[in-house]
Amino acid sequence: MPNSLELVERLLKNETANRTLYNQLIDSLDDPRYIRVAENLETLQTRQISMLNRLLSVLEEEAPPPPRDRYYAEHILQPGETLRVLAIKYNTTVSRIRALNPGLGDNPQAGQVITLPIEIPKPPPRHIEYYVRPGDSLYTISQRYNTDIDTLVRLNNIADPEVIFPGRILIIPRT
Structure with a gap:
């Protein structure tokens, strides 16, 4: 409910x-x-x-603050994006985004890192944080960093492997 x-x-x-x-x-x-x-x-x-x-x-x-012992996905706000746009992209609500980003102003600016209400596993000790760019796919990223799509999906709790958004920060294991 x-x-x-x-x-x-x-x-x-x-x-x-x-x-x-x-x-x-x-x-x-x-x-x-x-x-x-x-x-x-x-x-x-x-x-x-x-x-x-x-x-x-x-x-x-x-709203109560989010638990501190959990890890969440992040997104770098792109030009023209709003919290409402992020909520639609990531199938969540602006309220949930705001709850994870205390002190976030009414009009966040492009370039701000936004914590998303997408819980991810604890990142591996040796990992890379990769900023998704336009035209990227999980396939091209996995090839570039010598990993597989399933690992990227699991580490980043990606709902649909066919859809990743520019600005999303992905956790990639170092090999």
Whole structure:
């Protein structure tokens, strides 16, 4: 069952997506009585979004810190990426990302290292941290570092070996 942070994020995402529907509804109406009703609905929806944003902020501040004895994947924020984009790419939520990155500002900048809520095994004592670049694949990386794809998938808890994102920092064993 999703926790309250996840539920608030889902509600906020849905309400934000519905915002354009209210504008379309208002534009499609001709009768001033119905236009006023639709405008009132839009106003209420704007208030709901504002309240959800406030609730999200409070819940994020109260979230317990992540356990210190675990290891997590990391990602270097790319130009144009936001926490919401990362959440979509890595099938998580902004709340979970924020929980692992205390003190992260509202608008993180490209180049910042972001801890992802993807638990990985403890890295081997001798390892390389490799920054994924556009055009990379697990196959080309495994060839370059004389390892195999299965090892990269296991060490980095990669859900789909066919998909890796530029910016992801991969743990690679040294041979």
